[in-house]
Amino acid sequence: MAHELPYIAAINEAIQLEMERDESVLYFGQNIATTDDDPFLTAFGSDRVRVTPISETAEIGMAVGAALAGYRPVVELYMAEFMLVAMDQVVNEAPRFRYMSGGKVKVPLVLKAGYGFTAGWAGQHTGSIYSMFVGVPGLKVVLPSTAADAKGLMATAIRDDNPVCYFHHYLLTLEHGEVPDGEYLVPFGEAAVRRSGGDVTIVAIGWMVDKALAAAERLASEGIEAEVIDPRTLVPLDSKTILESVAKTGRLVVVDQATRFGGASGMIAAEVAEFGFDTLKAPIKQVTALDATIPYSEPMERFVLPDEDKIVAAVQQVLGQAPVAA
C-alpha cells in the first residue's frame, strides 16, 4: 500500500517512524520544535527533540559525541551551505573516529541538509556542494530524487552505523509522489533505473533525474530510447548498474546540477572510462552547471544550470546526430 505525500513530508514520515521504532534516535537543529504543539515534540518529548542555537560546529560536534555515547542523532541543518561553517566536524571528526580507534567506536548520525535552491537565492544558498563530501572516506552521501526515496533513504540513513550526509533538494520540497506505507527502506548503493532504453545511458543526480526523464520523452519522439539511471547514493556508488547499462547502450551522458571540476559527474565518467571503456561507442558527455557561482538574476541563473535542452543536445551529440561543438 502507498499514499501520496510531498517529498518533504516523506522525509518527516521516515524520521517519525524511526523515532517510534528506536528510542536512541534524536532530532535536533535550528528552528525546529519551538512551540509546545510541535508534532515531533509532542510525540517524542524534549529529551529527544530540541531546537539548537545557530551553532553548526556544536550541533554537528554534539551529534558526534552523542553518537559515540550510543545515540543516533539526526541534525536539522536547513541548508547544505551551513555545513561549511562546521567543515571540520563533518569532514575531519565524524568520519575519522571509527577509523582512528581501530573500529572500537561507531558514529551513526544523519546530517539533513537542503541544497540547490536555484530560485533566486543567489550565490550562497544555492550550491550543489555534495561532491565536497564524496571524497571523504567514512562519510556516506545520499540524494533522494523522489518522495518515496526521500522516505526510504532517510530511514536507511538513520539505521546506518556511519555518518550520512542526507541532501534533499529544495526545489523538490513540494513535489508529490507515491510513498509506501509503514516501514520502507531504500538500500544504499543500489541505483534506480528510472527508464529503460537501448540507445544511450543518462546518469542523472538529484533534481536532474526529472529533467533527464523529460529529455528522454522528447528523444523518444525522435526514435531515441534513453536509459535513465538515478544513482540515489553517491557514496556508496552503484557503478555496476551504470556499467551494465553502458555495456548495453555504448553511450553515456552524465547530468549533474553541480559544477564540473571535482564533481560527481567526473567521478562517474571516470568509473566508466576506466572500467567500461571497451563498451563505449562514443566519448562520454557531461552536462553540468557551468563553473560559476549561482547568479541572482533569473536569465543568468538559467544559463549556468543544466536543463532539458542541454541534456537533449548532449544525447544527440553522443549519437552523432548533431554537430559537435567546437
Added chain:
Amino acid sequence: MSSDESGLDKERLTWVLTQMVRIREFEERVKSTFEEHPGAIRGHTHLADGAEASIVGSLAALREGDQVLATYRCHGYPIALGSDTKALMAEIYGKSTGICGGFGGSMHLVDVERGFLGTSGIVGQGIPHAAGAAYAAQIRGKGQVVLSFFGDGASKQGAFAESLNIASLWKLPIVFVMENNNYNVVTRSDQEDANAAAGEPLAVKAKAYSMPGVTVDGGDPIEVYGALRTAVARARSGEGPTLVESKVYRLSAHGNIIAPPGVPLHYPEHEAITVFGNREEYEAALRGDPVPRFRGRLIGDGTLTPAEADAIGTAAQEEIEAAVQFAWESPLPEPSEATNHVYA
C-alpha cells in the same frame, strides 16, 4: 588545603600519587624513545608531564560510568583510568597490539570500556563531542557526568563558545577542564587571549555563558580535586556545567620537532627557553614540579613512608619498562588492514 582536609583517604591519596607517577614515567619513556628506539615513533607526540596533578585530581572526582574526552595530548587520561599501558605504548609505536591497532597513534587513544571516548587532534573540536556525550548522559538519566579536557588555546575556538552556550542552556552534566599551560605551541597566552592580556584569569570566560568559572593551581591534585568535586556534584545534580581553569606548566616542549622523514626526531627544550630566552621561567616550573611536590607532601604529612613512596616509583618503572618492551617487540600491522574500519 592539607591532604587530610581533602576528603580523600589514604588509599585514594596513594592512588592519586601512583597515577601521577605512572603518567610521568610513561611520558619520560615516550620521550626517551626518540634516542632508545629512533624511528619507532612517527609524526607528532605531545606529553602530559607537568599536568599529572591536574589530570589525576580531576579524574579522582569521577565515579564508575562517567566519561572523559580530551585532546591530542592524551596519554595521561587513559593511564589514570586504568587502560593497559602496554597497549597504550604499543599504539604510540604503531603496533598491531596497540589499543587502536595502530590506526590512531599518540594523538588518538580510545578506551571506551574505561569511559575514555576519544580525542580530536584539532584544537577545540573535541569540546562539542564532550557536550554531545553529556547530552546523551542527560537523556539516559543514570547520573553520568562527562569531563571535557582542552587547553587554553582551544578557548579561542568557536567550538568552545558554541558548546559552553548550549551546555549551560541545556544544563548538561559536564565539567569543562581548561588546562592552561600558558602557551599555544610557541605563542604565549598574553599574545592571543584578551583576558590574559588584560591580566584576568581565563576562567572569566564562564561569565559569558552564565556558568561558574574557577581557577585552580593545576600543580596541586588536592586543589584540583576540590574544584572538580564541587563541579561534578553540580553537574550530576542537574544544575549544569562549570568551567575550571587549571593552571599547569608543561615541562616538555609542545611536541617533538616537526621534520620531514630522514631527520631524526627529538624533543627540543621548552619554548620559554627556545623562543623567549626565559630559562628562569622554566627552571622555576621545574622547582615546582607537581610530582615530587605531591610525593613530598604525602611523606611530610605522614600519609606515606619514604619507602612506600619509593615502591610506587619502582613499580611504575617496572610497569612502563614492560610496556616499552612489549611495544618494541610487538608486530607491525599487516599493511592490508589499512582498509578495515573505514565504514562500520
